[in-house]
Amino acid sequence: MAYSEKVLDHYNNPRNVGALPKDDPTVGTGVVGAPECGDVMKLQIKVGANGVIEDARFKTFGCGSAIASSSLATEWVKGKTLAEAAAIRNTDIVQELNLPPIKIHCSVLAEDAIRAALADFAAKQEKNA
Amino acid sequence: MTVKLPIYMDNHATTRVDPRVVDKMVPYFSEIYGNAASKTHAFGRQAEEAVDHARKQLAKAIGASSDKEIVITSGATESDNLAIKGAAHMYREKGDHLITVCTEHKAVLDSHHALEKEGFRVTFLPVKTDGLVDLAQLEAAMTDQTILVSIMAVNNEIGVVQPLAEIGKLCKKRGILFFCDAAQAIGKIPLNVEELGIDILAFTAHKLYGPKGIGALYVRRKNPRVRLEAQMHGGGHERGLRSGTLAVPLIVAFGEAAELITTNQAEETGRLLALRERLWAGLNAKLQHIYLNGHATERAPGSLNVSFAYVEGESLLMGISDIAVSSGSACTSSSLEPSYVLKALGVDDELAHTSIRFGIGRFNTEEEIDYTIARVVDVVSRLREMSPLWEMVQEGIDLRTVNWTGH
Ligand SMILES: Cc1ncc(COP(=O)(O)O)c(C=O)c1O
Ligand code: FES
Numbered sequence: 066m067a068y069s070e071k072v073l074d075h076y077n078n079p080r081n082v083g084a085l086p087k088d089d090p091t092v093g094t095g096v097v098g099a100p101e102c103g104d105v106m107k108l109q110i111k112v113g114a115n116g117v118i119e120d121a122r123f124k125t126f127g128c129g130s131a132i133a134s135s136s137l138a139t140e141w142v143k144g145k146t147l148a149e150a151a152a153i154r155n156t157d158i159v160q161e162l163n164l165p166p167i168k169i170h171c172s173v174l175a176e177d178a179i180r181a182a183l184a185d186f187a188a189k190q191e192k193n194a
Numbered sequence: 195m196t197v198k199l200p201i202y203m204d205n206h207a208t209t210r211v212d213p214r215v216v217d218k219m220v221p222y223f224s225e226i227y228g229n230a231a232s233k234t235h236a237f238g239r240q241a242e243e244a245v246d247h248a249r250k251q252l253a254k255a256i257g258a259s260s261d262k263e264i265v266i267t268s269g270a271t272e273s274d275n276l277a278i279k280g281a282a283h284m285y286r287e288k289g290d291h292l293i294t295v296c297t298e299h300k301a302v303l304d305s306h307h308a309l310e311k312e313g314f315r316v317t318f319l320p321v322k323t324d325g326l327v328d329l330a331q332l333e334a335a336m337t338d339q340t341i342l343v344s345i346m347a348v349n350n351e352i353g354v355v356q357p358l359a360e361i362g363k364l365c366k367k368r369g370i371l372f373f374c375d376a377a378q379a380i381g382k383i384p385l386n387v388e389e390l391g392i393d394i395l396a397f398t399a400h401k402l403y404g405p406k407g408i409g410a411l412y413v414r415r416k417n418p419r420v421r422l423e424a425q426m427h428g429g430g431h432e433r434g435l436r437s438g439t440l441a442v443p444l445i446v447a448f449g450e451a452a453e454l455i456t457t458n459q460a461e462e463t464g465r466l467l468a469l470r471e472r473l474w475a476g477l478n479a480k481l482q483h484i485y486l487n488g489h490a491t492e493r494a495p496g497s498l499n500v501s502f503a504y505v506e507g508e509s510l511l512m513g514i515s516d517i518a519v520s521s522g523s524a525c526t527s528s529s530l531e532p533s534y535v536l537k538a539l540g541v542d543d544e545l546a547h548t549s550i551r552f553g554i555g556r557f558n559t560e561e562e563i564d565y566t567i568a569r570v571v572d573v574v575s576r577l578r579e580m581s582p583l584w585e586m587v588q589e590g591i592d593l594r595t596v597n598w599t600g601h
Contacts, residue, residue, distance in 0.1 A: 100543075102524075126504060128523075167528065
């Protein structure tokens with residue numbers, strides 16, 4: 066498989082690898098995928114009082130395209146409002162990273178991870194409201 | 195330490211043609227280029243002599259009693275097809291049942307699937323967790339209708355060696371033909387068709403430092419005399435079993451490569467074994483949670499299949515891109531299914547996704563092994579740092595208890 070320059074760049078220099086405190090009420094955590102399927106993504110967002118995502122982190126078990134998709138997703142959500150982050154589509158990731166058809170599901174997983182993190186954050190807000 | 199990059203360590207997939215073999219074959223392209231079937235002139239007779247010599251080398255390499263037992267084909271895929279379909283069609287009157295194993299090469303499995311469509315019945319035996327067939331299960335599967343047992347010598351993914359002598363005995367006892375796909379075995383383990391009771395045997399040049407596109411099928415002529423129905427019809431070459439003009443340069447090369455590897459088998463095995471043990475020990479010294487797939491000792495000397503838990507195989511391959519190896523991960527396959535061989539061993543899907551197959555061969559060096567160890571350790575450690583599974587395990591979470599959202 067020939068990887069695009071951008072996939073290689075994210076794989077070699079992944080942005081925002083790591084973890085945020087998952088019990089922090091301003092942090093939303095999304096974990097999607099399953100080990101049996103060969104891909105698990107964890108994406109976290111930290112949301113400021115103004116409703117803007119001020120930080121993001123990821124960890125991914127998956128192919129290089131999955132790592133690149135999640136790395137890109139953390140870059141993109143930073144500085145966005147929750148609504149803007151929710152509008153990110155996997156097709157945007159496919160286009161940006163030049164993913165071949167067989168790797169589209171890796172980008173779907175990244176979109177799912179963003180949504181899961183947003184949902185987790187929203188649930189925490191509701192509980193604390 | 196200087197190693198030349200990239201390193202080729204995928205010798206199950208194919209091997210580099212030995213320079214000595216290349217030297218032997220070259221004159222047969224532009225000097226001795228006759229058709230081996232043209233017996234009326236010198237060009238043809240010289241070509242025929244070269245083929246005869248190669249056929250003797252091939253027969254000797256597998257311990258066949260006569261070079262008349264060697265049928266030249268285009269490779270192991272064709273040999274597998276000819277053996278299985280050829281035997282099934284020839285002995286249809288005797289019975290309609292065949293036995294094989296679910297970890298065989300696709301050429302064997304799919305030949306059986308094709309026969310099932312024609313109405314034959316096939317038993318696909320499971321394997322034990324070490325990758326070996328259970329002899330009691332094999333014996334129990336044999337019926338009066340069974341005409342052929344097809345079991346490979348060395349597995350192409352995990353390198354395990356099946357108990358061929360015992361299988362040969364069971365087949366002989368029941369009067370069932372024993373076909374063995376030995377593509378990965380010739381020159382890697384001692385293999386003699388007489389001693390092992392093998393009736394039909396497939397092998398191929400490109401796995402033993404010969405060229406691609408040339409192979410052979412051994413077909414026993416005595417005790418018992420095996421007959422096959424041809425699958426390729428035409429000019430009646432190879433005693434009518436496989437028509438087509440003989441590829442003389444490739445056959446010359448195949449014969450030479452087979453002689454080289456089998457006459458040096460013990461010595462080469464010793465060297466490969468030492469390299470493999472160095473690799474396994476080096477990886478184990480630096481990494482936890484790595485698992486050997488397949489039997490620890492009943493394996494071909496250059497084969498090592500390892501699961502690096504919590505690190506997906508394709509991402510690992512990407513990190514060690516200057517070392518050519520392969521993975522059983524679904525992400526590397528076009529079907530997005532993990533290796534069916536590892537699945538058959540009962541390896542969890544999640545571990546199958548993390549498997550890497552190292553195929554050490556004739557041209558690998560100690561320096562290359564050391565470089566490989568260092569690279570793999572480095573990349574596995576880096577990828578584990580970004581693996582959510584590794585993080586969970588470090589936190590003491592049992593991954594089996596997690597409610598995953600996978601499909
Ligand atoms: C066990 C086994 N059988 C058959 C084959 C097919 O051989 P060939 O490439 O010569 O058709 C291979 C090689 O891929 C193999 O490893
Ligand atoms: S994670 Fe399997 S193909 Fe990307």
